[in-house]
Amino acid sequence: MKFVLTIGNTETARIDGISAAGANPDLMLHTPSADAEILSYGRPTQAPVVPVSPTGCPTPAVVSRAARELLEFESVVLNAGTAKPTTAPTVTVPGSTGQDIREETAVPDAAEKFDAARKYGKSLPDDELVVAETIPGGTTTAMGVLTALGEPTAVSSSLPENPLELKRSVVADGLEASELAEGDAASEPVNAVRAVGDPVLAAVSGLTVGALESGTDVTLAGGTQMSAAAALVRHYGVEAPLSQTTTSFIADDNSANVRKLADALDLDLTVTNPEFARTDHPSMDAYIRGEAKEGVGMGGALALITGEITADSAVTMADLHERIVTVYDRLLADAPEDHPAANPDSNVA
Numbered sequence: 613m614k615f616v617l618t619i620g621n622t623e624t625a626r627i628d629g630i631s632a633a634g635a636n637p638d639l640m641l642h643t644p645s646a647d648a649e650i651l652s653y654g655r656p657t658q659a660p661v662v663p664v665s666p667t668g669c670p671t672p673a674v675v676s677r678a679a680r681e682l683l684e685f686e687s688v689v690l691n692a693g694t695a696k697p698t699t700a701p702t703v704t705v706p707g708s709t710g711q712d713i714r715e716e717t718a719v720p721d722a723a724e725k726f727d728a729a730r731k732y733g734k735s736l737p738d739d740e741l742v743v744a745e746t747i748p749g750g751t752t753t754a755m756g757v758l759t760a761l762g763e764p765t766a767v768s769s770s771l772p773e774n775p776l777e778l779k780r781s782v783v784a785d786g787l788e789a790s791e792l793a794e795g796d797a798a799s800e801p802v803n804a805v806r807a808v809g810d811p812v813l814a815a816v817s818g819l820t821v822g823a824l825e826s827g828t829d830v831t832l833a834g835g836t837q838m839s840a841a842a843a844l845v846r847h848y849g850v851e852a853p854l855s856q857t858t859t860s861f862i863a864d865d866n867s868a869n870v871r872k873l874a875d876a877l878d879l880d881l882t883v884t885n886p887e888f889a890r891t892d893h894p895s896m897d898a899y900i901r902g903e904a905k906e907g908v909g910m911g912g913a914l915a916l917i918t919g920e921i922t923a924d925s926a927v928t929m930a931d932l933h934e935r936i937v938t939v940y941d942r943l944l945a946d947a948p949e950d951h952p953a954a955n956p957d958s959n960v961a
Contacts, residue, residue: 733822744909833912
């Protein structure tokens with residue numbers, strides 16, 4: 613089994629109120645690269661930030677890294693187009709970061725990214741892939757793609773209160789700029805990404821198509837962004853069995869409907885409860901308040917802990933909680949004194 617983290621940036625994340633995947637818009641540019649380094653090394657190495665929300669909620673990479681330290685699974689980073697460099701070992705697809713989806717073209721090189729990722733997916737020798745993502749603003753671009761494909765559009769958010777009306781307005785502007793109506797790209801999934809998507813959706817869908825075509829089992833680890841990736845795969849014409857894992861935070865989000873999307877796209881959905889309510893620690897408390905919810909394959913990491921993806925695991929949720937604290941404290945030690953991660957309680961709403 614291989615855990616593939618796909619990273620990228622979109623200018624859509626700079627829209628005020630869209631994302632909490634970083635302490636502010638400038639630091640948010642570093643989030644995907646920092647997440648990749650945390651998953652790979654346990655701490656940022658080149659990225660100058662510890663990714664946190666404006667209130668100090670730590671990146672879900674803390675959870676995925678904790679699971680990786682316990683289970684020692686192999687990981688690789690697929691760089692779909694980041695704004696900042698990373699020292700994490702990466703496979704890079706061609707092209708650049710994504711534009712604001714309100715522009716005429718959101719991902720000009722969507723076809724090149726899709727094709728390169730598809731080729732990479734076909735080349736992997738693994739029997740099973742767990743595919744994850746990190747891209748600030750990704751639920752808005754997911755809504756754009758789902759709308760262009762004519763699929764249900766109930767996406768989640770990294771914020772406690774999902775700004776759905778803002779997202780719908782941004783998507784409407786993006787479709788108008790691209791001269792698309794709802795469902796117009798149903799037979800052209802790559803064009804849906806090109807018009808109103810993001811680099812990560814191009815790469816994840818291409819990777820998944822290539823892997824499924826070569827007979828590899830694929831689990832999409834994430835929330836409604838991964839639902840959008842699955843929609844692209846289905847609209848590409850691939851009917852092979854496809855799984856999705858996510859957290860109970862996503863499944864319980866009343867502003868989204870990951871189960872409805874899974875049914876519509878014929879996905880085998882697994883929902884895992886991380887049992888954070890049993891703890892009392894800043895690294896997990898913010899999730900209970902409704903922040904982050906998913907990302908960096910957190911749902912897949914949890915399902916690996918419980919044995920819901922591979923063979924039964926000897927690791928317990930209590931073990932995971934203890935290791936999350938270890939990883940969090942390590943990151944805290946690296947954070948500057950004025951960084952939100954260094955004093956998470958001071959900014960909690």
